[in-house]
Amino acid sequence: MSTPRLSARNKRWLIHETPREFIAAWRQFPPLIAAVLYQRGLRDESAIGEFFASDYRLHDPFSLRGMEAAVQRIVAAIQNHEPMAVYGDYDTDGVTAVTLLVQVIRAMGGMIQPYVPHRIREGYGLNIAAIDALVREGVRLLITVDCGISNLREAEHARAAGLDLIITDHHAPPARLPYALAIVNPKQPGCPYPFKHLVGVGIAYQLARALVRRGLRSTLQKDDLLDVVAIGTVTDMGPLIGENRVLVTHGLKAINAAQRPGVRALIEAAGLTPGKVTSTDISFGLGPRLNASGRIDNARLSYELLLAEELAMAQRLARELNAQNRQRQELSKSVQEQASAQIRALGKHQQRIIVLDDAGYPSGVVGLVAAHLVEEYGRPTVLIERGEMWSRGSARSVPGFSIIEALTACADLFERFGGHAEAAGFTIATDRLPELEDRLVRYADQRLPDDLLIPSLRIDAGVPLGELSYDLLNELKKLEPFGQGNPQPVLMSSRVQVIGAWTRGSEGQHLKLRLTDAGGRGPFNAIAFRLGHLARYFEQPRWIDVVYTLEVDEWNGSDALQLNVKDFRSAR
The missing domain is CATH 2.40.50.460 (OB fold (Dihydrolipoamide Acetyltransferase, E2P))
Incomplete structure (x- = not known):
């Protein structure tokens, strides 16, 4: 009622x-x-x-389609001492997934390096320049986490360059899947895995479990990894039901044991009480600080913190993240005020979907600001940093309206895009921005009913x-x-x-x-x-x-x- x-x-x-x-x-x-x-x-x-x-129970990782092929190739790379790289998104889910696989595969004797793209210079997902750089460094196997499912052109480039590609991702797959040696994504067609809501770091954890099941030895225990799984799952807003609830429940125990120096330092920097960290503390304390480096500068700082072996080094990195988080907060507030004024001046709050671009909207905070604008106006919002040739945007939606389906209807306009029902991101040629707005407005007019536009x-x-x-x-x-x-x-x-x-x-x-x-x-x-x-x-x-x-x-x-x-x- x-x-x-x-x-x-x-x-x-x-x-x-x-x-x-x-x-x-x-x-x-x-x-x-x-x-x-x-x-x-x-x-x-x-x-x-x-x-x-409260018991620890997860589905068989090999019931994920593509897992068998992925594990066989990684095992061969470890045994043959082949250089590998794990390529993740620059948000907390991607950073924690990169951290987890680097930690696990190194502990198993593998040669693996992390790679997280720069948000501003490289944008979301795989990019050709990064692939070429990794090939020049001798990398033979590239594993993606939290990205890759929409990168058709980049996947073909990797194949042409002689690079084996394994894609692990949780975002909605396109109609045509990219070419890869293996794709591990519970949402892909034909995947029998029962739980479809794992985020990127959850899938990376299942990959680690599968490697152990294949006999690769490691000194690591599950509690050495579940701290980052919980942080990534909560921050990426994975629904805390089913397996996600299991992972976060046990991950919180690992966080509160604070064995990882980077987590101990992060708890201290956020002003939280050791031993009493909750999922809400992850959402508003730990996660935003790990996200800050990717939004302001380079996400490298965040995975260096999580991989730090000495507390003193971790504390220094945590202080830097704290400073970047304050900078991110101030920038977000300024951009939100500017965007809100522009929305009202242009009358866009009367449209069913708000599409707004400006050269002064830094791509690192457009997603955060878009989320606040959805709350303020009760409408799906697409906020775009307009560049000279290319523009980068983030979209957030209201419950009941899938923003990734809306963007998929405009897929021919994007250089690349990806996401899920509530949130998505994209890169687009600047001269196509007017057409994007026109098509999204028409799409929303046809498919967004009145009752979803009333904030509730x-x-x-x-x-x-x-x-x-x-x-x-x-x-x-x-x-x-x-x-x-x-x-x-x-x-x-x-x-x-x-x-x-x-x-x-x-x-x-x-x-x-x-x-x-x-x-x-x-x-x-x-x-x-x-x-x-x-x-x-x-x-x-x-x-x-x-x-x-x-x-x-x-x-x-x-x-x-x-x-x-x-x-x-x-x-x-």
């Missing part, structure tokens, strides 16, 4: 009811937990049992404010790890009183609230990010409905329950 009343963030609240008979049938869970399970689509004994299972907020359950407690929070924590596909439960409390309001943040951009219920229970602290401009509304006591996630606010050695406010509206 949806409610049309306006809210602080101008969103439609989607309040989903859970049948009473379901809650009664699962009396072993508190009613709130049963409601969340129902809203996650976990409604039978098998699905619920699998969700809560999904609510898992209603909870009286007075029932919030540490016991309830501990029950919710049993549903972790949270992330894409298993978000932190969103709760609503109706008719609560605001008895205090203050701005927070260096520019007063955030809103701090004190809340009680009609019976005076509380008070509870609440924080509403980016709503500081509404503080004056609460100069008089107000009654509101509030939507939030429940968390602990730790400050100066003490902690208290806190509502992380997602939205609020005036109570009836």
Whole structure:
């Protein structure tokens, strides 16, 4: 059931009811937990049992199509001391996958070097100049991670250059697959692998498991690798269901053991508490710092950090990443303000899809900014750095509208492109930008229905404010790890009183609230990010409905329950 009343963030609240008979049938869970399970689509004994299972279980890596051929070629390369390279994308998924395969294959005695392209100079995916450079260096076998599935021309060039190519990727494959010795991608036609949602580093991990199954010895254990698997999976927004949930659950244990110097240094640089790192900390603390180097300069810094053997070196690299992350934050904010002003000036917020290009939009942050613009305007957004000859863009979408399908409908325009339903990237000749916008706008007009253009907020359950407690929070924590596909439960409390309001943040951009219920229970602290401009509304006591996630606010050695406010509206 949806409610049309306006809210602080101008969103439609989607309040989903859970049948009473379901809650009664699962009396072993508190009613709130049963409601969340129902809203996650976990409604039978098998699905619920699998969700809560904590045992380490993965499908046979050899059920991935192409895995047998890939393993045979890598084994031969190790045994014959052939030079290899692993080529990854410059985001965190690609960097962690590169780190994993370099670490594993070197431990097995292989000669392998990492290669991550420069975002600005080389762009996304395989490129011919890099292939030629690797061939000149004597590389005989090239393994891609998190990219390659759309690189038809580059794959043909590698074959002509005498380079064996293995593609491992998780992005949606094109109608025609590139030529390669082996393609390992669960989404390719004919692949029987049951779980289709592994990200790039998850597929790289399965490749490592397959190499071990073929008898290659290594001193590494799974816990030496699952830390980077968890970081890459969460940061790339892999849905935390099925195998991804298993990998991240066990990966968090490895992260909190902090055996890898680079992870220890990264935790320290992010100001996180060692031993208490969560999937949310990966999303907002570790992942953005690893992403920063690829967005601002060169992703080499990130995989050097993860491969560092000495803590002192790792700490130095982590400090550099911290500085780059601050630079990335400032740049993103500036570009977002500029883009938002341009969208309104041109009236593009009235279109079903926003397509915007400018020479002043650095390609390193266009994806981040596009995501913020989707949140601001409730429309798929394509943001492009316009160059003299070539332009690079990133696209983000709203739930229910596949942006990769939209770009595929324009495939003839791109030099190269790739991605999935929620996010994609591309390189295009600058003189084709007007045609791209025209075709995307017409595509969206035909295939993007009105109901997907109304920003909405999904609510898992209603909870009286007075029932919030540490016991309830501990029950919710049993549903972790949270992330894409298993978000932190969103709760609503109706008719609560605001008895205090203050701005927070260096520019007063955030809103701090004190809340009680009609019976005076509380008070509870609440924080509403980016709503500081509404503080004056609460100069008089107000009654509101509030939507939030429940968390602990730790400050100066003490902690208290806190509502992380997602939205609020005036109570009836």
